[in-house]
Amino acid sequence: MTRRPFSSRDAGPSAPGPESPAPPRADEAAAGAVSPAPASSRETADPTTWARPWVQLKYLSFSPQLYPAMIRAASPDAAPGSLVTVYDKEGRRFGAGLYHPRARVPLRVFHHGEAPFREADFLALPDRAVALRLEMLRLPEVTEAFRVVHSDGDGLSGLIVDRYADVLSVEVHSLGIWQRLPQWLPHLHARLGTRHAVVEVSEFAARVEGIPARAPERPAVARVKIREHGVRYEVDFARGHKTGFFCDQRDNRLRLARWINPAHRVLDLCCYTGGFALAAAVLGRATDVTGVDLDETAIAQARRNANLNQARVTWVHCDAFSYARQMQRNGRRWDVVVADPPKFVAAREEFRDGQRRYEDLNGLALSLLEPGGLLVTCSCSGLVSAEDFEQFVCRAAHRQGRRLQILDRTGAGPDHPVMSNCPEGRYLKVLWARVL
Structure with a gap:
């Protein structure tokens, strides 16, 4: 990037949820269509009378992202990036959006209704x-x-x-x-x-x-220092992922700190720049905290963040799967394990492989927990539903011979809202479970 x-x-x-979801298949687009709105006397089926530039839909959908299968036609002056008036298949004014004929998402709708929508709006x-x-x-x-x-x-x-x-x-x-x-x-x-x-x-x-x-x-x-609930972090714009820091986990980091005590041993798998690990060490006052990540740059940043807070954390530059397997062989155990991996399912064809990786990682995390320990496990894959993710985790628990006491299900903070017409924006799933 x-x-x-x-x-x-x-x-x-x-x-750089949230990212655009994968485009629907034609049958899905038709299934997601809604009934046409009542007729408007102000518009006709004659495109020569329509406000230009315009786009006409095959199906009437309130999704903000409309894919090629849902578009019937566009006026010749609908240039890439232009603000267009959107009409339904009957020629009624439906809304307005930004159009790009060659894009993966050719129409992004910003306004619904018959009222004109202009650049100033x-x-x-x-x-x-x-x-x-x-x-x-x-x-x-x-x-x-x-x-x-x-x-x-x-x-x-x-x-x-x-x-x-x-x-x-x-x-x-x-x-x-x-x-x-x-x-x-x-x-x-x-x-x-x-x-x-x-x-x-x-x-x-x-x-x-x-x-x-x-x-x-x-x-x-290049860099800026921030404070979150009293914990200091340095954000590196040149080397960080996405926009530099994972703001979506802010409330979950605070909750983790409130649910642990200084005697707890905490393991943060896929720790990135140390968000959960530092919340445990600084806010939760845990004295035995380990953060693991394969990204050497992220681990270096995590060390700098720990120094900013004068926090003692053990940082390990290693693949989370390999580290967990080695600790399993060594007989190590923790009271709290956090697993916040990168996106394992970025496209529909990756779903089965992503499922296997989620189950593998969570099985390893569970094997490292003491009885009564806390598992905080996350998925940022928008194509994995909350129900699917919970099934993956429960299946991993059963294979380990462990039972889970589900304590809560959370997600991104309220600064990551989800529109009712775009439920796929609920991309982050966090499962909190006590391991028995």
Whole structure:
């Protein structure tokens, strides 16, 4: 992925739940369609009378992401990234969105209804997202790192914005979104009091959306220090995953700290830069904490984070599967094991292999727990449902001859909202279980 500083001088296209879900098959698209809305006398079936540019749908769906199988036609002037009026198959005005004929997601809908939606109306969408974080959730009172815009969950499909102190870290998955950043970013800075922005466009998005490539540039701000519930972290924009830090686990890190005591031995598998491990050591005051990750850069950052907090944590640069198997052979046991692996299922064809990996990792984690120990296990694969994930974990427990006492099921924090018309945005699953 390429990270780059962003300037309001970049007026055109030039450069990361939540990610777009896999496109539906044609039969799924038809099954998810809804009945047409009542007829409107203001529109007709004659495209020459429609507001241009326009897109017409085959099926009427309220999903914010519409795939090629759901689109009937587009006007010739519907250029990549353009704001289009959306019509149903009967020629009734349905809403408005951003269109890109060659994209994996050709139509991202931002507005439903017959009322016109103009470029100026876009600013109301980030305003609404900021108001949720500042006025209702009051997140700055507990953290300097939170999600400001959560793509479909905030009605801004293709845009993710995280705040880290005075820096906005941005993921762009849409050419139309990229073209509008010069207008949106100054507005966000003014609302949030931030000063810098680092914009990331994945190689896939750049290629598929047609965002012109530029030579990689060093971010204007390479690193920033943040505080979350009293724990200090350093976020590395150049080397970190996604936007640099996993804000979605903030509430789960705090809960872990509240559920343990200083005598607990804690193992954090796939620890990344030490989020759960440091919450256990700093907030939970656990004195025996181990963090394991295969990413050498992440482990180096975890060590720096521990130093920021004067925390004693054992960091291990190793594959989590290999480490757990070795500890199993050595007879090591822990009171608390956290497993927060990367996405094991990124596409439908990876589901079975991902299931095997989830069951393998959780079986190993369970084998390392003392009777009565706490398992905190996570999945960030949007294509794995909460029910599927729980079945994987329970199957792993049965193979180990262990019983699970399910204590809770949680997910991402409220700064990662889920829209009712996009339930697939509920990507993060966290299962809390006592092992018997």
